[in-house]
Amino acid sequence: MSRVPPRTSGYFRTGYGQDFRLIETRWRRVSAALFSLALLVFPFLVGGYYLDLANQVFLASIGALSLMLLTGYAGQISLGHAGLLAAGAFTVGILFKEWNAPFWIALPAAAFVGAMLGVVFGLPSLRLRGLYLAISTLALHFVVVYVGGEYQTERGDYTGIIIDAPSLFGYSIVSPRLWYFVLLFFAAAALFICINLLRSRTGRAWRALRSNETVAAALGIGVAWNKLLAFVISSAMTAVAGALFAYYRGFVSVEAFSLFLTIQYVAMIIIGGMGYLLGAVLGAVFVTLLPYAIEAIMSALPGAQAYAGIIFAVNYAAFGLVMILFLVFEPLGLVGIWHRLQNYFQQWPFKNRPLAGSK
C-alpha cells in the first residue's frame, strides 16, 4: 500500500533548515511581504507631517529595541537611556562642529562612543542588581548630560549645535521622504540584528541571566562578560539612534535629552510588552503617536483654541494614566493584547476558557 505521510495539523519543524528560518509558514511570509510593501508605498501617499511622525516612530523603535535587548532580555534595568542617546547625538554634534566630519564617519564614531559608555554603564551591573543598578545608570545619565551642556556652553552654542543635513553618495538628505527610507533602513537593520542576536548563543545566555543569574553561572555562562556585552551592544545601538536623531532634527542640545525621555523609552517597552521585540516596536509606535493623537483630537473638538493651553497637561496626564493602566491590567502590554486577538481569531468560533482557579 502507498505510504501517505501523516497530515500535520499546525506547523511542525521537520528539519534543521526550518529552525534557521526567520519567517516560517507561507501565511507569515505573505503577510510580511504585504506589510513591507505597505511600508514602502506609505511615503508616497501622505504629506510631510505624517512622514515626520513615521520618522519619529522609526527613531523611537531603534531606541526601544536596544532598551528591550538590555532590559527585556538580559534583565538589566537602565535609566540612563536618554544619556546614551545624548552621547550619540553629541558625538555627531562635536565631530561635525570641530572637524566637519561626514555621515559615514560620525555614525560609526557614535556607535563606538556608545559601546565605550556601555562598558561604563555596565560596570555597576557586575556588582549591583535591580533598583540599585537602575539608580547608578540614572546617576550616569546626569553626568553625560552635564558634560554635553558644558561643551555647548564652551562653544557658545547656547541654543544648540546646528548640524547640516548629511550627504550620502553626493545626495544631501533633506526631504522627509528621503529620510523616511534612510530611517526605515536603520530601523529594519536594528530589528534584524536583534532577532538574530537573540537566536544566537548570546541571546540564550541573556535570557538565562534574566531568569536567574546563579543558575546561569552554574550552567557555565560567563555572567560578567554577558552582562557587559548586553550593555555594550544595547548602548551602541542607542547611541546610533541618538546620532540619527541629531542628523534628522539637524541639531543637538542638552534640553532634548531630559529624564522624561528615559521614562518615555521605559514606557515604550512596558506598554509594548516586556521581552518581545514586537513589543518594543509597538510600544515605540504607541508612545510616539499618543501625544499627537490627543492633540489632534483636542484640536478637532469645537473651540480648540480654548484648550490650547492645557494640551501639554492633558498629554502628560494621559501618558501617565496609560502607563499605569498597562502596568496594572495588561502586564504583557500590547503584545499580550495582540496575542489574545490572534488566539481569538484562530480559535473562532470557539472560546478558550481560563483554567479553573486562575484569576
Place this chain on the structure above:
Amino acid sequence: MRMKIAVAAMAVAIAGSASAQDAYVVGITSALTGPPASTYAPAMEALRIYIDRVNTNGGINGKKVNLVLLDDSAEPSKAAANMKRLTTQDEAILLINASLSSTYAPTIGEAKRASIPLLFAGGVCPNEVYPPADPLQFCTTAYAATFDSRGALTFVKETAKGEVTLGLAAMAIPLSRGEMEFAQKIAPEFGFKVAGLEVIPPPTPDYTPFATKLKDAGANWVFSWAPWVTQVRTFEALRRLDWKNDYLTWAHLEAEGELQRLKDQKLFVIGANSLYQDNLPIHQEIREAVKKAGAKYPAEQMSEGWIAGMVIEAALKGAGWPATPAKVQESMQALKVDLKGLRGGPIEWTKDNHFRTKQFYRVYRWDDAKKAIVVAKDWYSFDVK
C-alpha cells in the same frame, strides 16, 4: 491603537482643511505649557487677543488672519514636529517661535528648509537677527544678549557711588550663563571689580548657599540676567542674609507685579518695555482689550505679545494679498513699526538688521515715599550695528 491613529489622522485632516481657507495663515510654536510657560503663554495670549481684534475690525487687506497656535512645551523635538506640521500641513506664510531657546535650532532648520520667514517673539533673539542678519529670521523680543549687559552695566556705572564690586547670578541654562560670562568679560571696561559669577541650577531647594557666596565675596552690586525665578529668589536670599546693597535685574513680564510685592528701594529692574503704571493711552487700550477678552493673564504681562501683533499686522499689510512667504519676508525686510510708547522707540528692520536699529532701555525701582514704582533712569539707547 490603530483606531487611535485613524482618529488622529482624521482629526488632523480636519484641522488641516480648516486652515487652508483664504486667510493669512500664521503658524506659531510656543511653550504654552510646561515649566517655562509662564514667560511665553501670556505673550501668546496677548497676540491672540490682538489678532482677534484685527479680525473683528475687518482683518488685514480685507482678509482674516488665522493663527495656528501649537504648543511645544519647550521640547526641541516637539517644536520641530510642530514646524513640520505648520510648513507642510497648514501652509503658513509666517512662522513664529515663542519658546525656550533650546527650540530655536530645530525651528530655524525647518523654516530654512521651507524658506518661510521666522519671527522670534517672546524668546531671546538669536544671533542671526543681528547685522548681518539671516534673510529669514526676525525678532521683536525685548531682551537681547550682550546689549542688555552693556545697558545694565552702563546704568550701574552712572548710579553707583564709588568703587563697584559686581556680583553676577545666572541660571544654569546655556543662554543665561553665556550672557553673564559676557558681563563678567566686559565689567573691567567699566572699571568694575567682579566678585564672582554664580551659576545656579534651575531646581534649587535653597538659594541661600549661592547668596552666601556672593555676599562673602563682598559684592556691593549684583546683576542677574536669567529667568525670573532665579533672579528674584537669589535677591530674596541675599536680603535674608541681611545684604543691603543694590540689585539690578532684567524686567521680565512678572517684574511689575513683583516690584510691588517686594517693595524694595534698592531692587532695580532694567527693561526695554515700559511698565503699565506709566499708564500711556496704549496701556489703557491693552487693559480694555484684555478685560473684554477675559484673559487668563494680567495686562501687565501682555506687552511682548502686543508688540508682536503690531509687527505682524504691519508685515502682512505690506505683503498685500494673496500673500506668499516671499512677499511677507520682503515686506518685513523694510519695516518700521511705531510702538506708541510700549518701548523707547520704533522697531525698525532693514535688509541686514532684523533686530532693531536702536535698542532702548529704561530702569525702574520701587519708591517707598511715593508708594509706587518710579523710573530710576529714563530711556537711553544703543545703536545696533
Place this chain on the structure above:
Amino acid sequence: MSAVPLLTVEKLEVVYHRAITAIQGISLQVLPGQIVSILGTNGAGKTTTLRAISGFLGLDDARVTEGAVTFKGKRIENRAPHQITSLGIVLVPERDKVFPNLTVAENLSAAVSRRVSTTERKRFEALVFQYFPRLGDLQSREAGLLSGGERQMLAIGGALVCAPELLLVDELSLGLSPVAVEDLMQRVVEIRRELGISIILVEQNAVVALEVADYGYVLENGRVVLDGDSARLSNHQDIREFYLGQAGAGGERRSYRTIKQYRRSRRWYG
C-alpha cells in the same frame, strides 16, 4: 465521631501558579481540644495543607481550587491570613517563624490579639512567659540572636498572643535536640490541657507526634493514605516500618520493590 468538629477539611485541592497541583482531595477534621498530627515525608503536602487552612498571600500565587475548609461552621478557604487569624486559627510556620530584627517583647506585641481588650491581651502575654520562662530573661534581645529552641518558643508564644482556638504547628521538632523537643511537646500538651486549644501538629518525626497526638493522618503525594487514632496508627504494620523504623513482622527486611508495591496498594486507602 460524636462531638461536632471544630475544623473540617473536605476534598481539599490546592494549585500553585495556576498550574502545579500540590495536594488533591485531602479530607481531615479536628475535634475541640484534640491534638491531631499530620505525618508524611518531604513534599507529601503537609505544609501546603496547613497553609491552605491558614490562608495564602497574594505573592504565594496559590489558591484552593476545590473542596472546603470549614471552621466552626464557617467556610474559610481562600481568605486572607489575617482574617483567618482573627477567626482563631493561628499558624506557627516551619521557616521564618519570628521577626529577626525585633526584640522578643516586640515580637509578641506585633501580634494582633483576637480579643481586643488589653487586659485579655496582657493575660496572654503573661501566659507566654509562664509557659516559656526562658523568654522572660530574653525580652529585650533581638529574635535573630535566639537559639533554635528559643525561636520555637517565641514562635509559639507569638501565636498564643493571637488567642487561638486552633493552633497549627509546622515541624515543631525541626532541627532541635531531642531534649528540647521533649520539653516543647510537654508545653504543647499543657497548653492544650489548660487553655483547651485544639492543635494540629505537622511532623516528620512520627515517634514524637504519635506520642502526644490523639489522632493522626498520613499524607503521601498530596493524598491522605492512612488515618486513625494514635494507638491504631502506631501499631499499624506499615507505620511501624516506614515511619517508626521498627523491623516488620518476622524481622526480615523487605526489599525496596515491595515497599513500592505497598505504596501503590495504599493509594486507594482513606
Place this chain on the structure above:
Amino acid sequence: MQLAINIIVLAAIYALIACGYVMIYRVSRVLNLAHGELMMFCSYLLLTTASMFGGHPVVAIVAALVLSLLVGAFVYVFLMRRMTGEMVLAAVLTTIALGVLIRGIAILFWSAQQQYPITRLGFSNMTFALPGGGRISLFAALLIATTALVYGALFLFLRFGRWGIRMRAAGQNPLLAAQRGVSLHAVYALTWSLATLTGALAGILISLDSGLDATMVTIGLKAFPAALVGGLDSLAGALLGALIIAFAEVMMIHYVDPLLSDVVPFLVLIAMLVVRPWGLFGTKEELDRV
C-alpha cells in the same frame, strides 16, 4: 557660620523628604519615585485650601496636611495595592507613571506658574540673626524644627507604638505578619499616608520659604540620593545621608563650582554604590531583595 546654617537647612530639607522614601521602602519594599510629585501636589493643595479658608492660615495648613494623609491612603488603596505581589520593578515603574500623571494633573489645575503661598496665607517670612553672625529665615528654622520633630516622632512610633512595631514586622516578613493577624493592607496604607504627610510637610514648608512651582518635583528627586546613601531601609541612615549630601553640595557651591552642585549628590551616590551599595546603615541582603 552661615555655611553651617546653610548645610543644616539643606540637610533638613533633604532629610524630611528622604524619610518618605525610606518609610515606604522599608515597609513595602517599593521605591516610591512619585514622592517628589506627591510633595508638589500637596503643596498645591495648600494653595487651594488657602483660598478656601482665606482668613485662617493655620486651618488651611492643617486642612492641606489632612488632605495629604488621604492622598497617600488613596494612592495605596487605588493603585499600589494592586501591585502587591508583583515584581518590585513593576511597582517602581508604576510609581514613575503615577508621578507623570500627578504632574499632568497639577499643571492642569494650578498651571505651572510661580506661586507664593506665603502671601496667600498672609504670613511674612522674617529672618533672625543668630549668635555667631549667621542668619536664618523663619520658615527655614521651622523646617529644621519640623524635621527634628518628624524624625523624633517616627522613631518613637516605630520603637514603641504597637502599629509602628507592626510596620517593622510587616517590612521584615509580610507573610508571618499576616499570619500573626496583621492586616498588610492596613499597614501599607498607613505607611503611604504617613510618608505622603512628611512629603507634604516638606513641600509646604519649602514653598512657604521660597515660593512654589513645578520644579518642586526635581527637588524631591534630589533628596533621593540622600535616602540611598544612608541606606534605603534606615531612617538614621537617611538623616546622615542628607547631612553628607548637603555638606558636599554646599561645600561644592562655596569652594569649587556652583554649577556642579546638582551633579554632586549623584556623584556621591555613585561613589557610595561602588563602595557600599546597600548604603551606610542599610542591611546587606537588601541587594538581593530588589
